[in-house]
Amino acid sequence: MCTDGPHSLTSARREQFAARILDWSARHGRTDLPWQHDPTPYRVWVSEIMLQQTRVSVVIPYFDRFMQRFPDLQRLAEADQDAVLHLWSGLGYYARARNLQRAARIVVSDHGGRFPEQLETVRTLPGIGRSTAGAILSLACGQRQTILDGNVRRALSRCFAVDGWPGHRAVLEQLWALAEGLTPHTRVAAYNQAMMDLGATLCTRSRPACERCPVAGQCVALARGQPCAYPAPKPRREVPARAARLLLVHRPDGHVLLQQRPPNGIWGGLWVLPELPPGQDPAAWCRQHLGVDLAWLEKLPPRRHTFSHFHLDIQPMAAMLRHEPAAVADDTSRWTNPASPGALGVPSPVQRLLRESAALPRIQSGEDE
Secondary structure, three states, rough: OOOOOOHHHOOOHHHHHHHHHHHHHHOOOOOHHHHHOOOOOOHHHHHHHHOOOOOOHHHHHHHHHHHHHHHOOOHHHOOHHHHHHHHHOOOOHHHHHHHHHHHHHHHHHHHHHOOOOHHHHHHHOOOOOHHHHHHHHHHHHOOOOOOOHHHHHHHHHHHHOOOOOOOOOHHHHHHHHHHHHHOOOOOOOHHHHHHHHHHHOOOOOOOOOOHHOOOOOHHHHHHOOHHHHHOOOOOOOOOOOOEEEEEEEEEEOOOOEEEEEOOOOOOOOOEEEEEEOOOOOOOHHHHHHHHHEEEEEEOOOOOEEEEEOOEEEEEEEEEEEEEOOOOOOOEEEEEEOOOOOOOOOOOOOHHHHHHHHHHHEEEHHHHOO
16 A cells, blocks of 8 residues: 555645755756757657666667667658668667657658647557656656656655555556656656656665665655565566577578568567478478578577567577579568678577677588588
8 A cells, every 4th residue: 555645745745855856866867868968859759769678878879879860750750660670679679669660650641740749649659658758748848747667666666655566557556646746847857857867876676775865754665674675576477488490591602591570579570580380390491492402400509588578499500501592582581691781670689690600610611511
């Protein structure tokens, strides 16, 4: 149960909370992040999408490269999806990039290229939820909008001892009510940025720096000596595992076959190695799809890649074709130099396999058994 519900907070206490947060931010908040310079709706939007489940230090170079290539919404809308996914490669959660471009195209087609400034309209765009919409409109447009990203949820759960996992509807509704009640009517952009900074730099998941927290005196969890007991962790469940056999099939010149995944699902729209169906013999697959026998085949070390909801156990196999294959017959397959795959969206595990493949001695020497 929440010790202090939103209706029990007096105006004075709400003002005191916001004042302390803003005072702390003025002295210790982050002010030099690249998206804080010229905070247009487009730049804030891209940063907020990139920052979902991703650390600031990881996002910064991706954001800079993305802005260099797509400095405005129009150019993002007009770009090939491959170019967008290429700049996203390694950042993960690729649906974010696909939704970002889909939303940009909707803004161009339905809103004349101008990012909408009505909360409910923004929330209809693909990939934008309530908190992201609030962040864009407050940080870029100065509106009084509430945010509740993971950092803010954690800080409010602790400060007001909100029981339960925030993924449960009732708990989340409590936190939204608290966030709404605490959001001031002035300096909203500074306050929202400060709340995100507080959770990211002080009220961290483990070992929070309570001794430096501006609202430590109001924190119920700290008063109880249990700051890390809030919020309650996500209920544990067994994470399923799936197996995949990926084939690094090489032409005699060392180029590797890549195939583009369907637009939805795992690695949607990305370029990956062919996945062999269960029980499929690699040599038979190559004869069937490429019309060429194998010169040699060897297993590479297996590895595991973890997604948000399952593990993927990958068994890669490297193979060399005996002869040059016929040209690929469609736009969803292509041969590429594994040392330099070009401007393609390639997921991190496949990038690593391509690098390993390029370094294989038998590939470098062109050895044929």
